[in-house]
Amino acid sequence: MKNKLLYILIFAIATSVYSQKIPTKKIKKLIEKSELLNEHFVGFALFDQEKDKMIYEQNASKHFVPASNTKMYTFYTALNVLGDSIPALKYTIKGDSLIFWGTGDPTLAYSTFKSNKVVDFLKASTxxxxxxxxxxxGNFYGYGWNYDDYLEDFQPELTAFPVDGNTAKVYKNEAGGVTVxxxxxxxxxxxxxxxxHxxxxIHRDxxxxxxxxxxxxxxxxxxxxIPFKTSPELTISLLEEKTNKDISLIDIPLPKDFKLVYSEKTDDVLRKMMLVSDNFIAEQLLLVCSSTMSNELSTDKIIDYSKINFMKEFANDITWVDGSGLSRYNLFTPNSSIILLKKISNKINDEERLQSLFPAGGISGTLKRAYKTDNEKAFVWAKTGTLTNVYNQSGYIITRKGKKLIYAFMNNNFxxxxxxxxxxxARIITEIHNNY
Incomplete structure (x- = not known):
């Protein structure tokens, strides 16, 4: 009788353990039996957060062009470097002069951001x-960007002090012309x-x-x-228009006792970058991060700093050259993205906040139309990445059984x-959600 009870207990425990484990073979079958995925280069990694264990890998240590998955690396850098608000302007006062420097802040008169703190500060000065x-x-474009896309709204030029997102918005007016x-x-x-045509x-020289x-x-x-051609002189003209004040261009070093003006909440800017995959915000945010290290706004230097200080586990396994992923010189692996997503989750340590900062399947951002919800609730939160012949997703899944998973799903050369x-x-990720 005792032996029988012991057998039943052992069987129950074994069954329970098995039921909690996601079977690797079934995940492998989902990926490998897909005729469509067999036509091109695919990398996939699925990680169990609670068990801290990899469930399945395919080409997970191979390098892929990440496209906008790159923004996750910018995102994590900003989480580590920036406080709760974006530093927008550095300044000093010398006698009757207020002298100011840009930090790369992308938010002044851009997109849905409403803060007028910088303009109000300059207006109020006597x-x-x-x-x-x-x-x-740096150059007005990132390393490896396509110069043929200079007319596209997703590729504005980079500057120390952006205004209006470095783009012109054009409308047809009642007179039959355009209003800019x-x-x-x-x-x-x-x-x-x-x-x-x-x-x-509209065409621009x-x-x-x-x-x-x-x-x-x-x-x-x-x-x-349409992006405009930037210059310090144009920046001054645009600021003069907004402040109704004369502004002159000079060149002196930043003093040690400079002061700061802040603009938008950092989470609001990060959310905008991640949900709609905003390239301009991503690039400029790296410059803002760089401005906290010194007064030199350098994409290269902040990337090197971030790799050494925040990503040392995989720093030597990635090639990272810009903030947005517009460059095809970026090369990441599914494994590096899994590690990064673990670090992001641990850094934020707040599931509700984390989910608000990533596109939610069936609900928001670039995943709104990619997935259906489950009883009107999202079950996947991920950053997408799209270029010609490239489509990736990397993020978080919660299954119907409550398992919390991280995935990196990369497709190149299709x-x-x-x-x-x-x-x-979406079919494969939904099956994982439904069945495990």
Missing amino acids: KKLFFISNNYK KPPFLQPFFKVDPNYI EYFT FYSNQFTYPSTISKTGYLQE TRTTDEIRSEM
């Missing part, structure tokens, strides 16, 4: 205003009667702010958002549509 622009140490924001740029837009589109558009505008309302790849990935 001093003469002087701007110093020499602290950005910021208004200072309006005179740079000209009709070109010889410019014929099937759809209304690569080297200057000479904008042209067709004489016929059929579309109403918002038309286009020739099908991104929609097909996205749908197949």
Whole structure:
């Protein structure tokens, strides 16, 4: 009788342990039996957070172009470097002069951000205003960016003191012409009667702010958002327009006793970057992080600093060159992203906050249409990454049985549509959620 009870107890324990374990073979089958995924280079890693154990890996130590999965690395850097608000401006007062430097803060008059702290600060000053622009140490584009995309709204130029997101927003007005924001740029837009295009589109000269558009505008309302050519002089002009004050350009070193003005809440800026995959915010946030180390705004230096201080476990296994993932020179592995996502989770240590900062499947951001919810609740929170022939997702899953998993799912060099790849990935992740 005792032996029988012992057998039953052992069987019950074994059954319970087995039921708690996600079977590797079934996950492997999900991936390897997909005809679509067998057509291209796929990396996949699935990690059990509670057991601190890898469940399944395929090509997980191989390098992939991450696209906007890169923003997770920028995100983690910002979590470690920035406080609860974004430093927007450094300044010092000398006699009758207020002298200021940019920090790379992307939020001034950009997107949905409403803070007017910088403009209000400059407006309120009774001093003469002087701007110093020499602290950005870099090109107007990131390393490896596609110069053919200079007209695209996802690739504005990088500066120490962005205004209006370094882009012009163009609308059709009641008079049949265009209205430009910021208004200072309006005179740079000209009709070109010889410019014929099937759809209304604005063209800008690569080297200057000479904008042209067709004489016929059929579309109403918002038309286009187009990056402008940046310069310190243009930055001053845009700031003068917003502050109604004269601002001069000078060049002096930053003193040790400088002061700071802050703008938006850091979480709000990070959320905007992650949910809509905003390249401009990502790039500028790295410069903001760099500005906290010194007055030199350098993407290269803050990446090196972050790898040494926050990512030493995998620093030698990745190639990281920009903040957004626009560059194809970035190379990460599924394993490095798993480790990073663990570190992000531990750093935030608040599930509700963590989930609010990542796109939620079926609910928000770049995953809103990729997944269906389960009883109107999200079960996957992940950063996407998309370039031509590249689509990735990396993030967190909560299964119906309550298991908390981390995954990195990377697809490179496919020739099908991104929609097909996205749908197949969603099918597999949903099966993992439903069954385990």
